[in-house]
Amino acid sequence: MDAPLDRINFLKDEINKSNYKYYVEENPYLSDFEYDKMFAELKELEEKYPLLKTPDSPTQRVGSVSEKFFPYTHKYRLYSLDNTYNEQELEKWYERVTKECGNNVDLVCELKIDGLAIALTYEKGIFIRGVTRGDGITGEDITTNLKTVKAIPLKLFEPADIEVRGEIYMPKTSFEKLNEENLKKGEKIFANPRNAASGSIRQLDSTITAKRDLSIFVYSSVFENTLNAPKTHYESMMYLKKLGFKINPNIRLCKNIKEAIEYCKEWDLKRADLNYATDGVVIKVNNLLFQEDLGFTSRAPKWATAFKFPPEEVTTKLLDIELNIGKSGAVTPVAILDPVQLAGSTVSRASLHNFDEIKRLDVRIGDTVLIKKAAEIIPKVIKVMENPEHENLPEYVPPTRCPACNSLLTTRPGEVNLYCENDSCSQQTIAKIEFWVSKEAMDIDFIGPSIIQQLYENRFISNAVDLYRLTMQDFMQLDGVKEKSAYNMYNSIQNSKTRPLNRLLTAFAIRHIGKETAELLAENFTNLDEIMTANIETLSAIDGIGSKMAESVYEFFHNENNLHLIKELKNLGLNPASKAVKKSDKLTGKTFVLTGTLQNMTRDKASEIIKELGGKTSSSVSKNTSYVIAGENPGSKLDKAQNLGVIILTEDEFLAMIEEDL
Ligand SMILES: [Zn+2]
Incomplete structure (x- = not known):
């Protein structure tokens, strides 16, 4: 048995070292169990030999109660900064x-x-x-x-x-x-x-x-x-x-x-x-x-x-609460604001999340609200600033009917949103078409919200399938559309017919099925027909697809309306086979992580190319990552890659790597 002093010193050093490793280097040294055991032993020894208790002992870290804090005059003044x-x-x-x-x-x-x-x-x-x-x-x-x-x-x-x-x-x-x-x-x-x-x-x-x-x-x-x-x-x-x-x-x-x-x-x-x-x-x-x-x-x-840094929070007046109807029929409130500068841009709209949140914050039209912006996220309303007028403003009452089609709104079990359940609701249909053309889904360029609005209002289209029937002449009848842009719009829609199965599945906007799940489906079936005929058991047997998702997919492909639209799509030439066609094995066995903004393509496009060449993409950096492709303003992934010694490619280096396969 060591002398008590030696043992105390040993325990103090080990525990202090463990604290340093864990809290300064963020790198664990002792297990919780070992730590607790040593700590208990040290405490016991110190109680037995109180004279051996020193101010640098880790047992001093547990705290005690004081009556007040005493003022202390600094030996060296602490200046503030200009x-x-x-x-x-x-x-x-x-x-x-x-x-x-x-x-x-x-x-x-x-x-x-x-x-x-x-x-x-x-x-x-x-x-x-x-x-x-x-x-x-x-x-x-x-x-x-x-x-x-x-x-x-x-x-x-x-x-x-x-x-x-x-x-x-x-x-x-x-x-x-x-x-x-x-x-x-x-x-x-x-x-x-x-x-x-x-x-x-x-x-x-x-x-x-x-x-x-x-x-x-x-x-x-x-x-x-x-x-x-x-x-x-x-x-x-x-x-x-x-x-x-x-x-x-x-x-x-x-x-x-x-x-x-x-x-x-x-x-x-x-x-x-x-x-x-x-x-x-x-x-x-x-x-x-x-x-x-x-x-x-x-x-x-x-x-x-x-x-x-420029402020990420600012106050402004709430002018109105607009209702937005999403592709799923969810009705969400949007704050319309007196335009204000926030983190370098002018903000006139902000998220209010849902009607429960409005109630919780007691937001009323006319209030002064605090809005906050975090990187890459749309600004949101954080709280109502105290103001004497607040009490005189009428409380906000959530809608009971859809502002677009007037049907009664419903709630769904376990969800906070209100829903418009009318499949032919105009705003919902427009939201579905906007999603169909988005970068995340079919990635159709030149077709923005205002073009979709015009096409829909002039009855050129009543759903996304109709896009594929449009001619150049149709586009030229729209306000301000000249031959060149009509050609671009037409072409970009026609080109999207060859998008892979996962994109089409995403574009369907099936409930509970996002981009990732659509990819899973595309990986497990060879074509659309196979998915359409799969039963719930087959679907839910796929790793990553739960019963809720399986049911939702099954329902979608057994709905008369949807089946009719899919038949039309096929007639129009959209019937993609599974998986982006593999062009080569050049990147087989390589895992890529993308970060920052790329100049020549979207990150989705880059991942698609990587898959076509046999590689994989992942959302987080680990020691299994082969390359990190860093665009402009990369996030913390770049720091992590540097720490792990992962090879970092610029966009140009990546393009050079795959050049002959493009
Ligand atoms: Zn509606």
């Missing part, structure tokens, strides 16, 4: 910097985490104090609470005397989970992850803090001993990482302001994919001597600036 909002302001700031320090001043870009700023003090590598930023001069001592944050090291890998600053944050997913749980318990709902983080870290009962999923990114330091101190900010960040601190992995060294502006643009687009909130980019002069030369204004350093 904000910049656009390229011109960034360039002006850089001009002032280079005027003082000469041309070509290196910069470091870091994401500005939207959390709570704190300062941590270490003496000989041991965490001794943690204080909130407060007003920058005096903050509150929240050491006990900060010890419960497992990404904060209690003991550094080197016995450094150092003060570091960082931002405490709550991951977005944990924030949502916390709110969900609180909602169930009837407790307080936090407005955003920042409030949740700051509310959690400032609990007088730090055992509550210990239960919240909080983390930290450290972003600067003050060295007590300047002898071997780093010469640049970037070096100092790498040193902090070496000491055991968690720094944000998206830090980047930039040669000049142009590169820094690129970084800002890049992250404005990519930030929605991150699991933590960021509201901007902090840009710092890298050379610490330059930083000293530049100095401070009364409030902020001259050697740094905070670039703020």
